[in-house]
Amino acid sequence: MAQFPHDKPHILGRREVARSRLFAVEELELRFSNGAERTFERLQGSDQGAVMIIAMPDPEHVLLIREYAAGFDDYVLTLPKGLVDPGEDIVGAANRELMEECGVGAHTIEPLVELSLAPNYMRHRMQVMLASDLYDQRLPGDEPEPLIVETHAIEAIPALLARDDFHEARAIAALYIARDKLRDEQQRLQLW
């Protein structure tokens, strides 16, 4: 019989098996609670944290960026995002990324949800922030070319999904969560 919940596997050994400038691969030797042993690999990314921003110029619209994505060798439509710099907090990082990628800052920035990318083999987590009360403010970023900023209705997710260049799971999950939260708030307002 399977235990419920399983006890976590015991880590028998771990060692780095590959490293590049940005990535490191760690090999993990595991013994599961039933005695089964496996060797898994996982990616070690930066542990500094990452942030993704849903910036709303008004209560119905959201800013999306169109940028070159090297993994696909093509342009994709997605939410602004980036790593948290050393010494920065999440709100500061969100505001800086917004200024660099969209040319706006936000007076109000609040946490929405924390998402993982591929927990089976990546430690990566990303904090999604909801930004409103926007104002014009541009900071120079490290982008090789200016990003194209598009404004879309947050209710238009189905139309976005019909596009070829909108497929990043984190952005899709974040937009649905924000949309439902806004719908709930609207409904609560109408009830009162």
Added chain:
Amino acid sequence: MAQFPHDKPHILGRREVARSRLFAVEELELRFSNGAERTFERLQGSDQGAVMIIAMPDPEHVLLIREYAAGFDDYVLTLPKGLVDPGEDIVGAANRELMEECGVGAHTIEPLVELSLAPNYMRHRMQVMLASDLYDQRLPGDEPEPLIVETHAIEAIPALLARDDFHEARAIAALYIARDKLRDEQQRLQLW
């Protein structure tokens, strides 16, 4: 002035800079249409394709699995998924993964959406399939321990998001897309 859309950057060079059993890192030298040059890294995964399955035992519920995720060194709740084996089609892969991970097959399997993980530095795409008309059928998989299968209401996404172990962006995006599709179909039925 930025061109709209930008021309794709020119790939000046590419070389493998790290490799492990599962992962390879490729360095890409790029020249953007404005002349800016950058060196990017991207992960090369398997190109065989991957599949994630929303399996519905009835029109209101979905099967989730609870499995050990090495990236987090913890158990996570997510959708069944896996790689497409050589010679397999997407439907066959979805049905096999369901049998291995959940102990069920599906008489009906249809494509829902294709999601990417991190297009900036990964080529990875995953095809999400909607499976229904389920029947009991178990296949031995390569899991080190039996996965725990849970049945959840597809309308209960907010309750899932409140849990500590449910955070994988691909699963969240897939569930929202399926839920909205089912809501739309229900609404259309009621209109007729």
